Amino acid sequence: MIKKIFAVIITTILIGILLIGVSELPDFGEANVPSNNYVSKLYLEQGLKDTGAKNLIAGIILDYRAFDTFIEAGVLFTGCIVVIMCLKKEKVKNE
Numbered sequence: 001m002i003k004k005i006f007a008v009i010i011t012t013i014l015i016g017i018l019l020i021g022v023s024e025l026p027d028f029g030e031a032n033v034p035s036n037n038y039v040s041k042l043y044l045e046q047g048l049k050d051t052g053a054k055n056l057i058a059g060i061i062l063d064y065r066a067f068d069t070f071i072e073a074g075v076l077f078t079g080c081i082v083v084i085m086c087l088k089k090e091k092v093k094n095e
Contacts, residue, residue: 026033043060053059061069 043064044056047056047059047064048054051059051063053063
C-alpha cells in the first residue's frame, strides 16, 4: 500500500515538473526562438546556391546534414539487426 502511494506521489511530482517545462516553451512560429537562429536563415538564403540542388530540403539533408543522416541510418540499421537477432527462433535438432 505504501509503495502505491509513493508511486502516485512521485508520478504527480514528475507530471508537475513536465507541465512547468512545457509551459516555458516559446510559442510556435515566434521569431526570437532558438529554432529560428542563424543556421536556419543561412539554409534558406544560401541553401540552393551552396548545395547546387534543385530542392532545398534534399540539399539540406544530403549536403549539410549528410554525415548526421548517415550515422542515424546506421543506428537504425543496427537496432533492426539486434531486434531480428533477438526475435529469431532457434531451430531445434532432433537427434
